[in-house]
Amino acid sequence: MTKLVINPSKKQSKINKEIYGHFSEHLGRCIYEGIYVGEDSQIPNKNGMRTDVVEALKHIRIPVLRWPGGCFADEYHWKDGIGPKETRKKMINTHWGGVVEDNSFGTHEFFELCEQLDCEAYVNGNLGSGTVQEMSEWVEYITFEGVSPMADLRKKNGHEKPWKLDFFGVGNENWGCGGNMNPDFYANEYRRYQTYVRNYHPDYPIHKVCCGANVDDYEWTSEVLKTTHNHCLKELHGNMDGLSLHYYVHPEGWEIKGSATDFDDKVWYKSLNKALFMETLIERHGHIMDEYDP
Template sequence: MAKLLINENKMEGTIAPEIYGHFSEHLGRCIYEGLYVGENSEIPNVNGMRCDVVDALKEIKVPVLRWPGGCFADEYHWKDGIGPKAGRKKMINTHWGGVVEDNSFGTHEYFELCRQLGCKTYVNGNLGSGTVQEMSEWVEYMTFNGVSPMADLRKQNGHEEPWKVDYFGVGNENWGCGGNMTPQYYGNEYRRYQTYVRNYDGAAPIKKICCGANIDDYHWTKNVLDVAFDHTPEQLHGFMDGISLHYYVHPEGWEIKGSATDYDEEVWYKTLNKAYYMETLVRRHSDIIDQYDPDKKVGLMVDEWGTWFACEPGTNPGFLYQQSTVRDALVAGVTLNIFNKYCDRVKMANIAQMVNVLQAVILTEGEKMVKTPTYHVFHMYRHHQGAELLNSTLSGSGEVGPEEWRVPNITESVSRDRDGVITITLNNLSATAAEKVEIAFADHGKKYEVVEANIVTDKQMQAHNTFEDPDHVTEQAFTGYEVTADGITVTLPACSVTEIRVK
């Protein structure tokens, strides 16, 4: 039997709500048809935003939304997406599907979506094909409250007051689709461009995010920081608030990817093994950042993560539309537990993507909407947002899976919110066997009561929700626990993500 010891008297840090962030790119049906249907759509909407999708996203307390990309960001020219929609430029989305982008969803629409969601804003600027002037003017357009050409233009376009930009990405994947740059070159470009991402008088400070590495490119992280931090110690505050990391789980490799719904037990473990690799990536990139920023002022922002399988048969391969199964739920649970554990350095993460793309939390088809298993995991884990990470130690759980793809049998994280409620999230990675976990608390004299317990699981590891059967895999009340004199004994079903809340 595994044992989980929780030291409720030892806090390890605050879990930033932004760890539970999301990503929306002009890719496939994420924005158009997914989030935005236009004001004249028969699908119920408010200012063009789908009511059903917005309502569902509000239930998981979306803390921050990244936009407009992704690779699309470094070909996006923001002035194409403002003003009367009839006069906005049309273009071919060469990155994703070769379809026409009519720019009907632009800056004003993005901020309206964030207003409806009640979330923070994360705008990704165009460093790859844009200019310093273009980026600087976009920041002025969005945030300046005064008399200036861009502020006046914003007012002409119907928005008198400036918006709040919480985060601004200075480029995206500049090692690849954002310009194929060397780390030294990008480091200098970051220094130059970020200078003109100004904090105007009276505006809330913008947190600037540097383009970080692809997967395990530690060379990129070190060399970008070498250049960026050269002769800048006195400028650290406001010079760089975060550096990104991108990692996708491809169980069968980048070229093949594998099916989202048709897989066997070996591929199950292979997928989870690659998901658990996130722990190594976060730890090793953090070790490098520590050399330049020992006080941990610069956050590691994992602003693209999730599963990436072969697209669903019969769909546009450039749209990256895939189903989401119990396997995706486990990937989400494992990954979010890792981010919680490293909350001293991980300050934001953005699952890719919000709707209809990759590991989406929501799928739509016309007027229909489905919440995926991943959605239900985010709903359970919302209780970690802003809570204090508690020291916790798991022992005796062992490993499962074939030798090449072994993974921890159980993963966990524990936090306590402002009301004193402790949230324990547990994942059983075994494809076949239930596992018992004995939960004990450091304060032996204190008795805890279970106030809520929920689970996402299914007897079939390939189980998923469809438009014909939208509630096949949902969050259910969990009863597989017993409160004892020494704590709580939990029996976790195979293939499960479980939440237990105690007080």
């Protein structure tokens, strides 16, 4: 008889909790109605967040939550989502359904959600259609504690103390919905934008995330890293803390996504098989990364 013995005291590696992070994009009913219903809703809520959804998310112990996208991030202008809700600009969500968004869920609401979930915050900045100043001022608004225009504006809007920002994505899917950029062009934009994503708290550094490749586009990874490290002062090589990788598992293909709840064993095993490709992607992109940061 074969025996399998588990020795809990012998640990060979550590799984970072952030691997199990989650993603909250303005997509369908994910934000409005799904997470956020507003303070005056008849649906039970705490400061606008649905209590049933928050409790469910607490149960699975979300370690980190990303917002506002996804593709939505590169058309989101954060100043439209602060201040009195009745004066916030309405916008068309051109990526997901062409619906009208009233911006009642913005920066303050996102950090309220993170506080209720007791999770790390991951904000994705707008590089595709935004400006360096816009991105820089958002980081200042969120994290700066002293006297400054953006810190004063945050206080005016009702939040005296800054929030802790754990991760900041400098653009998203910029090879596609984030601007249809070539890798060298994006990399130069990344270098410029990230320069002004300031770490105002040395004890709580913001981890900057660069837009990585679409699935197995190894050329993107190679060209982006080549450009970000070219003629870069040695002490500035730390301008990137992470490189995102975009891979979705669709058992029947991108156009036929199927049901999230109604599927048979065949579809289940096909999904698992496709998920295993992630290991190959990490290994191959990792080899390229090692050339610049072993």
